[in-house]
Amino acid sequence: MDSTEYGLQRWNDLASRILDGEACSREEATAVLEADDVEIPALLAAAFQIRHHYFGRKVQLYFLQNAKSGLCPEDCGYCSQSKISEAAIPKYVMSDEATLMAGAQRAYESKAKTYCIVASGRGPTQRELQHVASTVRKIKEAYPLHICACLGLLEPEDARVLKDAGVDRINHNLNTSETYHEEIVTTHTYADRVATLKAARDVGLELCSGGIIGMGEQNSDVVxxxxxxxxxxxESIPVNFLHPIDGTPLAGKRDLSPLDCLRALCMFRFTNPQTELRIAGGRELHLKSLQSQALYAANSLFVSDYLTTTGQPPQEDVSMIEDLGFEIVLAGGEIAVESCETAATAD
Known part of the structure; x- marks a missing residue:
């Protein structure tokens, strides 16, 4: 049996056991990240078995609105908005209601199911919190969008305010392992991040949490x-691939290949089979021409731009999804039936 046949059998067997209810072990997850390049097609085929079982051929789109940019007191080494960053980025206080409402309209027109309101900073002030809550109520009245808020560290009462306003989900990434966390930020702890996730869960909010790959961590940290x-x-895992922005401590760091990214996405699918898995920041930079292949493991992606970096036009994402024969799940649960030409005119 050659290596290709061995890989096909090996990963098919793992997928079958996971679909039978067995949890992917640490050793198996590590083996995925260490798989030989020639095994990538077999890995993707096995990951797709799991993806298809739980999500069919559906793809969910997310639209991100950078509601407050820069001006952050945290020292996250990967972030262009941190206090130690010298990156040339826009810096502005919390966006007004009209701007956030306009973002919601763009999200809806871009076929996004979820609208993400993201603000830089350690955590929201009470004024910012009430502003977001008030605007979310109006967005919910105007559009059938799923709302995800990413406002930094939250106290339990902050989470309750957002839940009562109609926010569906909180995003707060672990970013990396507990062991590696101090290598990328020192102004808050891994435990602080866990506390925010707990506060959100305790009031009934869905959790969106993932991380960034390519910051110098080991495979063991990713696992x-x-x-x-x-x-x-x-409920949702966004997998970001480090975009090494000039002016940040990690500028110029390019450790990932497109195949590394695919291995990582397959590993997250094996370890979290029923969880929505999203291809997030850095996908255009690192996956390059293999972006479409990532959707055999993942079932969601961001459309349009990220926080301080630009993405490819939404119509290109729609075309990529249609070329795969996949379906876009719209806000409200409907399946998109318009062509990519129609989607392009919405922008």
């Missing part, structure tokens, strides 16, 4: 993060 997310039973 630790995936297993922690499984333990927290998060």
């Amino acid at each position: 630790d993060m995936a297993l922690s997310l499984r333990e927290f039973q998060v």
Whole structure:
């Protein structure tokens, strides 16, 4: 049996056991990240068995609105908005209601199911919190969008305010393993992040939490993060690939190949089989021409731009999804039937 046949049998067997209810072990997850390049097609085929079982051929789109940019007191080494960053980015206080409402309209027109309101900073002030809550109520009246808020560290009462306003989900990424966390930020702890996830869960909010790959961590750190997310039973995992922005401490760091990214996505699918898995920041930069292949493991992606970096036009994402024969799930649960030409005119 050659290596290709061995890989096909090996990963098919793992997928079958996971579909039978067996949890992917730490050793198996590590083996996925260490798989030989020639095994990638077999890995993707096995990951797709699991993806198809739980999500069919559906793809969910997310639209991100950077509601407050820069001006952050945290020292996250990967972030262009941190206090130690010298990146040339826009800096502005919390966006007004009209701007956030306009973002919701763009999200809806871009076929996004979820609208993500993201603000830089350690955590929201009470004024910012009430502003977001008030605007979310109006968005919910105007559009059938799922709302995800990413506002930094939250106290339990903050989470309650957002829940009562109609926010569906909180995003707060673990970013990496507990062991590696101090290597990327020192102004808050891994425990602080866990506390925010707990506060959100305690009031009934869905959890969106993932991380960034390519910051200098080891494979063991990526596996630790995936297993922690499984333990927290998060509803959604965004997998970001480091975009090394000039002016940040990690500028110029390019450790990932497109195949590394595919291996990581397969590992997250094996370890979190029923969880929505999203291809997030850095996908255009690192996956390059293999972006479409990532959707055999993942079942959601961001459309349009990210926080301080640009993405490819939404119509290109729609075309990529249609070319795969996949379906876009719209806000409200409907399946998109318009062509990519129609989607393009919405922008």
